[in-house]
Amino acid sequence: MSENIKLENQLCFPLYALSRQITALYRPHLEKLGLTYPQYLVMMVLWEHDSVTIKQLGELLWLDSGTLTPLLKRMEANNLLVRKRSAEDERLVDITITDKGEALQKEAEEISPFIKKGLNMSDVQIDDLRQQIKEILSKIIDEE
Numbered sequence: 001m002s003e004n005i006k007l008e009n010q011l012c013f014p015l016y017a018l019s020r021q022i023t024a025l026y027r028p029h030l031e032k033l034g035l036t037y038p039q040y041l042v043m044m045v046l047w048e049h050d051s052v053t054i055k056q057l058g059e060l061l062w063l064d065s066g067t068l069t070p071l072l073k074r075m076e077a078n079n080l081l082v083r084k085r086s087a088e089d090e091r092l093v094d095i096t097i098t099d100k101g102e103a104l105q106k107e108a109e110e111i112s113p114f115i116k117k118g119l120n121m122s123d124v125q126i127d128d129l130r131q132q133i134k135e136i137l138s139k140i141i142d143e144e
Contacts, residue, residue, distance in 0.1 A: 033104050039075055
């Protein structure tokens, strides 16, 4: 068997497994908020920006509109956000946080310490890892 196809030699597998494990760390905290992990990502963008277009949201989360549309529909049905055609450009859809969505922010702020504890890493280690991952993503995206 070639070394190139051994599972232990792959970069993708530990990243995939790590992503699943980190998402699992979030799950019980997000369930209390009534959010899935992708919905939590959308809420973090809205807590930071209040209003964004679907295009901006897709760029920030690296998701396409086909993935975002059903997600946003469910979130709108739960009164977490409002989708509305832009007054300036009818081709754009603005996403705005609701009062109910805004109210979740305080509870969500308590999640990060639990995640850090679950990772059993220092702030410096987490920051270094985050930076390395961003650099890898940037290199991959620049080549596309």
